[in-house]
Amino acid sequence: MTNPKRTWWKEAVVYQIYPRSFRDSNGDGIGDLRGIIEKLDYIQSLGVDVVWLNPIYQSPNDDNGYDISDYRDIMAQFGTIADFEEMLAGMHQRGIKLIMDLVVNHSSDEHEWFRQSRRSRDNPYRDYYYWWPAEKGKPPYRWSFFDVNSEAWQFDPPTDAYYLHYFSVKQPDLNWENPRVRREVYDLMRFWLDKGIDGFRIDVAAFFSKELPFREIPEEEIARQYGSWPDYYAKGPRLHEFLQEMHREVLADYDIMTVGEGSGVQIDDALSFVAEDRRELHMFFHFEGMGLDRDPQDPMLPRPGGWRLREFKEVYSRWDAVFKAQGWGSIYLGNHDQSRVVSRWGDDRPEYREASAKLLHTFLLSMRATPYIYYGDELGMTNIRFDSIAAYDDLMTKNYYQQLLQKGRHAEAARFLEGQKRLSRDNGRTPMQWHAGPHAGFTDGTPWLKVNPNHREINAERQEPDENSVLNYLRRMIRVRKANPVLIYGDYHLLAPEHEQLYAYTRTLAKSRALVLLNFSAQEVPFELPADFREAEILINNRDFLAQEGTRVQLQAYQALILLAREA
């Protein structure tokens, strides 16, 4: 059975903007809302329907906005509420919707709630966070993703107690057991929805419920750096109760879209978040694809020998199948927590960069899931590959490196630093490359993070007039998706699952049948066309020719092709 119910967010193409890096309007080196306003026509020209903005709320920027100190105000560096309203109106005028990041697993330690909470044990805000009184001894170990010591409990002298922070010490976890906390969250959601936004991307949505009381995690599970944290972090006993309550209390009243960040969510649990009758979320981001090139023993390091296309196909096919009858998927290959897609899943050597970037867009926009495109990927921007730890901004990279040094693990630290050229989040955060001039047209000042020197070659201005640029290919591919509902709703069927170079699949909707052929390699790949595609129409081709002899096509390096069978 196929999933027939049509909705705007299933048909939408989402463009993600990391505001800090998009366009700086006032020369302080930091991207801002007026910078986004300047670029609204560009965003519209892509053909996208929705913009997802990373957090723009007030924040001391320990984790670039993911540590929020006031949920109802705009970060001064980014602008004002008036700028926000102008930006939102400008988007709506252009038929573009806006979804905001909702970061409510934790706040900043500089949020008024936490300032109060840490003051005394009987402060009315004490129970807004998780505290462990020191007289009970050391709390049971919990991993922290960003902590220099990987420890999620931080001792806080004023009240002689530890507080919980799954992320940095400046990101204390909010206590969702407390109904007042949940009420605050629902109120702030309404605050933004009533301003007219069109939905939320919900940060670490599976972490809200903690298993209480905190119990000891067996040594062997802690032993590995990140061990089996999903079992402890993403399966809390009240998680679905909370998400359903959020739906009932807020989401149900608006025609919006929601996408949870599914860090820790495993495929067996997928439907429990997004099946329609659950009344929780519309979609979430799974992380299986992002694990394919990481060392299974230590996800902070790249996988020796790299990733395998067979596994890539297997993962994306499995995540298609799980939503065949219920729910709906999302698909992305990069975002602000990942490196650049063409460097990671394509081939950024000069001779293959453009073809492989186009191939990745063809993939993303021909799958049965809502596609998310990260700013800069429309140009085929690449990893910057910093050489020294000093060049990095991201606390995740810096703190993990420091941790290894503190433990005297120097060889590993060097390996980690080398691996960050492939995996670091900062690869995906370098400023947008608008033109070939100074700082790529991102800023007139000094950019907060180094601009990739290859902006002289890879930039929007240069690609704009070039019909064959990655940018114009993406625009064309978005139009192709929109003009062919089979690419949105059609059933997906994988061909040649064992093939190491070719990713081939069909999409079928009633009488409409499409064949997608993606050569993920620098070699030529022959492919025997199935009978119904021998006279097919070419919907899109990332090369200007197709080598075909009789029933056989010869795919060139990184060639991507979609054929539409003529209806019988």
Ligand code: TEU
């Ligand atoms: O990310 C949560 C998350 O799963 C990441 O920490 C992930 O483990 C890491 O980036 C490895 O790729 C979300 C946000 O997307 C991220 O930017 C924030 O830093 C984090 O939450 C804390 O809010």
Ligand code: CA
């Ligand atoms: Ca600025």
